[in-house]
Amino acid sequence: xxxxxxxxxxxxxxxxxxxxxxxxxxxxxxxxxxxxxxxxxxxxxxxxxxxxxxxxxxxxxxxxxxxxxxxxxxxxxxxxxxxxxxxxxxxxxxxxxxxxxxxxxxxxxxxxxxxxxxxxxxxxxxxxxxxxxxxxxxxxxxxxxxxxxxxxxxxxxxxxxxxxxxxxxxxxxxxxxxxxxxx
Amino acid sequence: xxxxxxxxxxxxxxxxxxxxxxxxxxxxxxxxxxxxxxxxxxxxxxxxxxxxxxxxxxxxxxxxxxxxxxxxxxxxxxxxxxxxxxxxxxxxxxxxxxxxxxxxxxxxxxxxxxxxxxxxxxxxxxxxxxxxxxxxxxxxxxxxxxxxxxxxxxxxxxxxxxxxxxxxxxxxxxxxxxxxxxxx
Numbered sequence: 528x529x530x531x532x533x534x535x536x537x538x539x540x541x542x543x544x545x546x547x548x549x550x551x552x553x554x555x556x557x558x559x560x561x562x563x564x565x566x567x568x569x570x571x572x573x574x575x576x577x578x579x580x581x582x583x584x585x586x587x588x589x590x591x592x593x594x595x596x597x598x599x600x601x602x603x604x605x606x607x608x609x610x611x612x613x614x615x616x617x618x619x620x621x622x623x624x625x626x627x628x629x630x631x632x633x634x635x636x637x638x639x640x641x642x643x644x645x646x647x648x649x650x651x652x653x654x655x656x657x658x659x660x661x662x663x664x665x666x667x668x669x670x671x672x673x674x675x676x677x678x679x680x681x682x683x684x685x686x687x688x689x690x691x692x693x694x695x696x697x698x699x700x701x702x703x704x705x706x707x708x709x710x
Numbered sequence: 711x712x713x714x715x716x717x718x719x720x721x722x723x724x725x726x727x728x729x730x731x732x733x734x735x736x737x738x739x740x741x742x743x744x745x746x747x748x749x750x751x752x753x754x755x756x757x758x759x760x761x762x763x764x765x766x767x768x769x770x771x772x773x774x775x776x777x778x779x780x781x782x783x784x785x786x787x788x789x790x791x792x793x794x795x796x797x798x799x800x801x802x803x804x805x806x807x808x809x810x811x812x813x814x815x816x817x818x819x820x821x822x823x824x825x826x827x828x829x830x831x832x833x834x835x836x837x838x839x840x841x842x843x844x845x846x847x848x849x850x851x852x853x854x855x856x857x858x859x860x861x862x863x864x865x866x867x868x869x870x871x872x873x874x875x876x877x878x879x880x881x882x883x884x885x886x887x888x889x890x891x892x893x894x
Contacts, residue, residue, distance in 0.1 A: 541876050545855060572883050580882075583832040584851035587750045589740050589757065594732065597758055601765055614769045 532569035533559070540566060544573045647697035651690060658686045712777040724768050731777070732761060738853075739785050742863050745849040746789040748837075756792060760785045782863050835885045843878035850875055 532540060539556045542548040548556065560567045658665075662682060669678050712734070718727035739760050744753035763784050771780060836844055846860065850871070853859045861868045 538872075538876065541879065547857075572887070573879060576879060576882055576886065579832050580847070580851050584848060586737075586741055586852045587744050587753065589736065589754060593736070593754070593757075597732070597761055600758065600762060604762070 532566045533563060536563070536566050537569075540570050541573060544570060544577055643700065644697070647693060651693050654689050654693060655686075658689070715777060716773065719768065719771065719773075722769070724765075728765055728768060731764065731781070735778070735781050736761070738859075738863065739781065741852045742782060742785050742849065743789050745845050745852060746786065747792065748844075752792065756785075756789050760788050763788065778862060779865070782865065786865070835882050838885065839878060839881055843874055843881060846871055846874040847878040847882075 536556060536559055539548055539552060540560070543553065543556050560570050665685075666678050666682060669681060673681070712731075715727050715730050715734075718724075718730065736757070740753055740757045743756040743760070744750060747753050747756060760781075764781060767784070771777075775783070836848065839847070845864065849860050849863060850857075853863070857868055857871055861871045864871070866874075
């Protein structure tokens, strides 16, 4: 036999059985259950099922020593410190990052940079003048066995090297300072 | 609802906050774990793991979600991870026909309704329900038929709880009577 409760009453019968139906709706549903055999049977079966489920589905209970065991685990793992440390470390990193960001966004101070540039330019000019002034003497110091063209190339390479060093020093002054531990 | 715990958290009094939280949510977390895992011992182990996670996570909890939502989310995720682990390393299942045969023969698994006289193997029938129905109906009865509580614990709308519950009951009636009941 197929049980066919009336579709419009199904939900309300369930609510009635579970005591969830609004008081105002109860009379209509109860009156319907008295005249409709299928819905009446459906309500009786739902009530029996509800009683069986209430009886059978007992809430399991945790053992009495649950809390004690949990606290022992917590103590053993000393859990809060690492978590607190992580939060503190995260705050430090964020603060450092924010400070770096502020320094990058700060207006550039042009005067020190201009003075730096001028100093390196003067240094390069002095080095050039010295090279020009002492070039013949430096050429005389080179071994006689070298051909004349070789001496010229050696001088040109040497002077280029000096200017390159000055240029690299100017360009990477801050990095060089950090690498060498200068302030 | 959890204002007292929130106050302790704001004061960074983790131990006091955790103590209050444990007292308030211990049994609910256990029942949620039980409804998801269907195993009391594993549910107890998972409850321990959940509270360890909560303890470790307390300093990072900033109140974005309500405390209960946060706790139930940790519980569901922990249990679902366990279920995935179980699926990867299967042992035995109540759905296994061989196991069903044994459980059907255990008198303790059967109950007789005093009014109708109909025999209802409630636990066996529950085990045969589709998972989504079984979770809702189990939790509904474990939580003393509190719809809102079940919706919050499973993070599903209240209407969905009612629908799943209704369908679950119709399925159970169909099993009990061994006659087809139309499922909406």
